[in-house]
Amino acid sequence: MGERFGVEVASGITLAAERRPADGPPVVLLHAGVCDRRSWADVTPALADADVVAYDRRGFGETPAGTAAFRHLDDLYAVLDAAWPAGEPVWLVGNSMGGALAIDAALERPARVAGLVLVAPAVSGEPDPDTLDPATQRWADAIDAAEAAGDLDALNEAEVALWLDGPAGPAGRVSGPARALLADMNAIALRSGADEDAGAGGIDAAARIAAELRVPTTLTWGDLDLPLIVARCERLAAEVPAIARTHVFTGTAHLPSLERPAEVAQVVAAALSAARSS
Numbered sequence: 001m002g003e004r005f006g007v008e009v010a011s012g013i014t015l016a017a018e019r020r021p022a023d024g025p026p027v028v029l030l031h032a033g034v035c036d037r038r039s040w041a042d043v044t045p046a047l048a049d050a051d052v053v054a055y056d057r058r059g060f061g062e063t064p065a066g067t068a069a070f071r072h073l074d075d076l077y078a079v080l081d082a083a084w085p086a087g088e089p090v091w092l093v094g095n096s097m098g099g100a101l102a103i104d105a106a107l108e109r110p111a112r113v114a115g116l117v118l119v120a121p122a123v124s125g126e127p128d129p130d131t132l133d134p135a136t137q138r139w140a141d142a143i144d145a146a147e148a149a150g151d152l153d154a155l156n157e158a159e160v161a162l163w164l165d166g167p168a169g170p171a172g173r174v175s176g177p178a179r180a181l182l183a184d185m186n187a188i189a190l191r192s193g194a195d196e197d198a199g200a201g202g203i204d205a206a207a208r209i210a211a212e213l214r215v216p217t218t219l220t221w222g223d224l225d226l227p228l229i230v231a232r233c234e235r236l237a238a239e240v241p242a243i244a245r246t247h248v249f250t251g252t253a254h255l256p257s258l259e260r261p262a263e264v265a266q267v268v269a270a271a272l273s274a275a276r277s278s
Contacts, residue, residue, distance in 0.1 A: 029052065031060065060189050075199075087112065099121025125205050142154075160182050213240055221248060222253050
């Protein structure tokens, strides 16, 4: 993607990062919970005017999980301080759990966030659903069975199918390099043994986002994503005044940066352009 660098955080962990410098607005790309920074590799080249950073959170890609208590928010702030020590506001582009992290940062330190582009974001503090649609439940059962058996290969295969193909799509709907990359990224995350709940920021974004989110926000999602995620995004679009722009990736599931990277880049560029002209 660009120039590699590391950001050492308080617990002695070094976050693996890359930067593609430019004179334009600063942008940080925050990966989903089944990916690492490589998920943005085909998006970054199209953001030619932006100063772009992507990094691996703890337990993903080239960043070890570690054992000390931490917050992903504090790690993000460390990346911002390393890349832009003058403290200028930064655009955060986040997919899934990366989207939740972006929202949390905008609520906790709004002066440091210029704007958000959210791709099928999770929302901190939102309760787990009581029920799932049948297609999603089928994959959830397969994931639970693989976890119970300790079969990481089967677990990886099921998670790749759910998040890349979509719950109702045929397994293998997305093939080729995108599938191979996701399988590799998720395998690293699974082998790291990192606790999925580690690094929580203590932000109840679900209770605060409608009233407190102030930065300009673009919200996007794929129409083949989990129905509960599509419903969440539609609800956020209706209830959160800061969301001024929305975009639906047609024929796409949870990871548009792997399926439609050029379209993702266009959405990000449009958000940056709109902010400059406002």
